[in-house]
Amino acid sequence: MTTIVPTHVRKDSRLGTDLTGITNIDEAMRTAGLDWNVNIVEAEGLMMMNENGVTTTSIPGMRMVMRSDNQVTLGVVGGRYQPVDNHEVFALGEHIMNQGGKLTAGGSLNHGRRTFMRFDLPEAQVNVGGVDLVKFGVALRANHDGSGTVSAGVEGLRLVCTNGMTVRMNVPHAFSIRHTANARQRLATAETILLGAITYAKEFGAVAEEMLTRKFSYAEFLNYIDTLYPKPDEKEKRATALWSTRRNELAKLFRFADTNALGRFTQWSAFNAVTEYLDWAAPVRTSGDQTIAETRAIRQFDNATQVVKDRAFSLLNA
Numbered sequence: 001m002t003t004i005v006p007t008h009v010r011k012d013s014r015l016g017t018d019l020t021g022i023t024n025i026d027e028a029m030r031t032a033g034l035d036w037n038v039n040i041v042e043a044e045g046l047m048m049m050n051e052n053g054v055t056t057t058s059i060p061g062m063r064m065v066m067r068s069d070n071q072v073t074l075g076v077v078g079g080r081y082q083p084v085d086n087h088e089v090f091a092l093g094e095h096i097m098n099q100g101g102k103l104t105a106g107g108s109l110n111h112g113r114r115t116f117m118r119f120d121l122p123e124a125q126v127n128v129g130g131v132d133l134v135k136f137g138v139a140l141r142a143n144h145d146g147s148g149t150v151s152a153g154v155e156g157l158r159l160v161c162t163n164g165m166t167v168r169m170n171v172p173h174a175f176s177i178r179h180t181a182n183a184r185q186r187l188a189t190a191e192t193i194l195l196g197a198i199t200y201a202k203e204f205g206a207v208a209e210e211m212l213t214r215k216f217s218y219a220e221f222l223n224y225i226d227t228l229y230p231k232p233d234e235k236e237k238r239a240t241a242l243w244s245t246r247r248n249e250l251a252k253l254f255r256f257a258d259t260n261a262l263g264r265f266t267q268w269s270a271f272n273a274v275t276e277y278l279d280w281a282a283p284v285r286t287s288g289d290q291t292i293a294e295t296r297a298i299r300q301f302d303n304a305t306q307v308v309k310d311r312a313f314s315l316l317n318a
Contacts, residue, residue, distance in 0.1 A: 015297045016107025016116065023103070025094045032106035034090065034115055036069040038083045038144050043076065065144055067112050074113045075146030082148055089142045089150050089177070090117050095190030096138065104137065109298065113145040116301075118155070124198045126205030129212050132262050133159045136201040138193055140177075150177040152193045154200045161259035163275040164300055167313040171203045172196055207317060211267040214316075221254050221270050222247075228274070228312055250277050267316045274312040278305040 017032040029035045043059035065075040065083065090106075096119050097103065106117035117140045124136035135157050143149045154173040156165035166173055175193050178185075216224075225247060232239040253260060253273040260269040260276075279300060286295045299305065 015109070015301055016105040016118075019103040019106050019117075021103075023097060025090055025097075028093070028103055028106055028117065029086065029090060032117070033108065034086050034106060034117070036067055036112070037085050037087065038074065039066045039068050040064070040077075040081070040083055041066050065146060067144075072111055074111065074144045077146045077148075081146065084142045084144055084148050084150055086115055086142065089115075089140060092140055092152070092177070092186050092190050092193075093117055093119065095187050096194060099190070099194055101138070101194070109301070110145075114141065114143055116141045121194065121197055121201075124154075124201035126201055126208065128205065128208045128268065129262055132268075134165055134201075134204070134208070135159060136197055136204075138197050151175060152177055154197045156201070156204065158272065158275070160262075161257075161272065161276050161280075163272065163279050164309075165204070165275065166306075166309075167204075168310040169200070169203055169207070169313075171200050173200050208268060211271060211316060212263045214267040216265055216267045216270050218251075218255060218265070221273075222251065224270060224315060225250050225274070227315060228308070246277070246282075249281055250274065253277055253281075271312060271316055275309060278308060 019028050019031060022028045022031060026035075041064045043062045043064050046057050046059070048055045048057055059076060062076050062078060063081065064073050065077055065081070066073050093101070093103070100123055101119035101121055104118045104120050106115075108115045118137060119139075120135060120137040126134050126136075128134060137155050137157075139153050139155055141149075141151050141153070152175045154166055157163070158165050173196070175189075175196060177189060229243060229246060232243055234240055250273055253276055254269060255264075257273070257276065260272050263269045279296070282305070284292060284295045284299060286292055290298075
């Protein structure tokens with residue numbers, strides 16, 4: 001069978017810089033503007049401007065996290081904070097590529113407080129029903145805002161509608177990364193992440209195939225989304241109107257959307273209707289000069305709807 005042709009361009013492709021075709025991590029970091037580290041500076045003798053002119057101040061017991069390239073302060077931390085090194089984090093990507101991963105994108109958010117790099121994993125993809133391709137990859141992430149966290153996460157993408165498909169299952173999809181400059185330890189970490197991603201993709205594919213065989217009527221779907229989004233008290237006029245609009249939109253996606261033609265009126269179609277709504281149709285509020293597309297992209301990056309996706313998936317696979 002022929003794989004279903006994608007019908008949309010994924011909105012979170014706007015995040016970062018396209019790194020497709022790059023095979024060297026150092027080049028990727030330069031291209032994506034990630035070729036910098038952080039310096040820890042004592043918060044003493046700080047010069048500040050106010051209406052009375054220049055004031056000198058300090059933050060006792062605290063230090064500042066500053067970018068090495070432009071001296072922008074990303075956070076204020078205590079004495080025990082261990083800084084995250086971009087080069088150390090993304091050196092993992094070299095091992096990922098050596099084992100078949102393909103660079104796709106990288107960049108930073110909020111002036112560099114968060115940095116990331118994404119890789120496709122050709123070995124970690126499933127073709128539900130023989131035609132519905134779901135690709136999996138991993139994203140390396142580092143926080144420079146004072147939390148110091150470094151992590152890797154499995155990211156699933158259904159191509160026909162470019163929905164994010166990563167959900168909580170009985171196999172892990174997120175991995176904490178310990179600070180290390182040791183190449184052998186980085187290799188072991190990369191192998192753990194890759195094995196985890198492939199295991200996750202296989203498990204997801206097996207469950208998805210089952211969902212494709214389970215019939216799901218329109219009445220069952222309405223009950224499903226009413227469980228996911230309970231109807232508010234009718235006295236709450238605005239909340240009720242929003243609930244009704246969402247319910248109608250979800251119903252249309254389930255019954256009529258081209259993206260749900262495969263397995264129409266199955267649990268697979270029901271879950272895809274919910275994920276498509278969350279990623280593409282749910283209302284979002286923009287801030288500053290952000291566009292709706294950029295706002296959706298950041299919401300996807302932040303996994304803002306993950307709790308709903310997890311519940312939507314678990315309700316169908318209880």
